[in-house]
Amino acid sequence: MLNLVVCLKQVPMVTELPWDEKTGTLRRDLAAGMMNPACKHALEAALQIKEKFSAKITAITMGPPASEEVLREALALGADEGILICDKLLAGSDTYVTSLILTAAIKRECPKFDLILCGAYTADSETAQVGPQLAEELDLPAAAYVEKLEIHGRILRVRRLVDNFRETLEMEFPALVTVSMENYKPRYTELMGLEKAFVENDVIVLGAAALGINASLFKNKGSRTKVRKVFLRKAQKENVILQGTASAVVTEFLNKYQRKISTAIGKSIEEKKLNDEE
């Protein structure tokens, strides 16, 4: 049986991002939380592995008490165990300290893991650092931005998209991957699972003391990065009026915005244009 660990993070709903202008950090108490989208894809990858092979999924998160919500959601979707690392002393930890804490929790609660899956990045801070840092601390082979996983015995084969090319890598268990949002579209939650997640499952809550975390890391002291400033990027709209005959306007429109249109519709329109000219 494979032992899978999925690291999840609760992030504020994208529609509500209140932040404290004085400290430059998010007012997490004000925003409704949700499971970070990339983490949801990582969980989906784990669930698909579980469906194919026999596997146990442990979901881990670190955050305030409300973060338990994402663990319950994971349990409802099919995870087997939920672990919440929750301690006021650990509030404000940066990615480095977070990876040290997760390392301690994984070593303590699931030392015999085969594969750790993380979301490639989070919707709130987008550093994409915790996964790779965790791999470093646990001294594991790792691949980030993975879009496809295959398991052959103890070998993990992953495909990922980097710098506009795809590469396939192989590594041996135990290993770590961070999963992108390319594939592994998250499934909907069955109502039966939601009921079960609260009635049949318990969430294990661990504090700093239980994990034996070094006091030098408490209260943000061990963090090596600090948020200096958060600001709203100002987007400005500009109206462009194209003039001339219909065909001249269309040609100018396509020449000017071809790339943007291609990005929006997800395919190149250049070829189509050439064919039309023929």
Place this chain on the structure above:
Amino acid sequence: MQINPSAKHKLIRNSVRHFAETELAPIAAEIDRNAAFPLNVIAKMKKLNYFGLQVPKEFGGAAMDSISAAIVMEENSRVCAAVGLCVAVHNGVAVYPFLQFATPEQKKHYLPKLASGEIIGAFSLTEANAGSDSASVETTAVKKNHEYILNGTKIFVTNGGVCDLALIFALTNTDQTRLQSSVFIVESCFSGFLRGELEDLCGMRANPVSSLFLEDCRVPEKNLLGKLGDGMKIGMTTLDNGRIGVAAQALGIAQGAFEAAVKYAKERQQFKKPIASLQTIQNYIADMATEIAAARLLLYQACSLKDEGAPFGCEAAMAKLYCSQIASKVTSMAVQIHGGYGYSKEYDVERYFRDAKVTEIYEGTSEIQRLVIARSVLSQLTF
């Protein structure tokens, strides 16, 4: 009774909302316009246990508590009331009587299929001359060997066009001095079961509401639900429960219209500022928010009583009466806040406005709810 939503209820709401916004929101206006029942989405809902909300696990249901079930109906109706109606009727008045009155054999045979949505259920009491006066049904069931032969016409049957099973109320004793009705489990494949044309309705247009014709319809004796002559008892018990479902639908419709109105009020500029900054609009929004919050508490109170096993008929009638009234009021105010655009099909609020009205009518009109509430109150007081 727990006043604040529990973590479980929050997660259920978020999950159902995510599904409804992803799957139902993009099609809600179109299926309303075309009066089209969205079979594809319904198929997905079946897999996610939407058709077995309170069915015990042993029969393949989600075994939810009543507040959870109400939240599911509420969230569907918040986005697409016609689909919310399908789920609410199936669970509230087609499945519920099985849980309450069916024999172990009937449960074993029908509940797994109902819970998985393999069969969609309908509840069929109303006739041309029997609406609020439910004792006046004219459909008859005459016993012949080991079968009952049913004859009559049922009208305004929610899910009628797609149901695989209907609970039919019919007279089993036509002696005027001792009129007696009973309930039969009638499958759509039984001979003599016919469907009428779909009704062309003002709202809830994507739900296939139709008449059902029973022409010498042959129903096996074992498909009698409850005891012979239990019709009135089963009907009233079922409607008590169904009213929780209608209240949840009405609340969901009100919530959807309210959110649309708030969004619009923040965006719409008049007098060089958003109309949300005008005190008149703020007063509307304050009233809408307050009434929705009060309605929700009334609904969850009825749900809590039901889960405690306490009598909940009066509270369910109160919840149905109040939720449907505020749904009509809130949707009307939402149209008003939208001004001329609210009267256009370009915006969703006109659909909410049309959908809300029927919640004051079906499963007991507001007038009948008042009758139920007054009787309950007066029977407890001595003058």
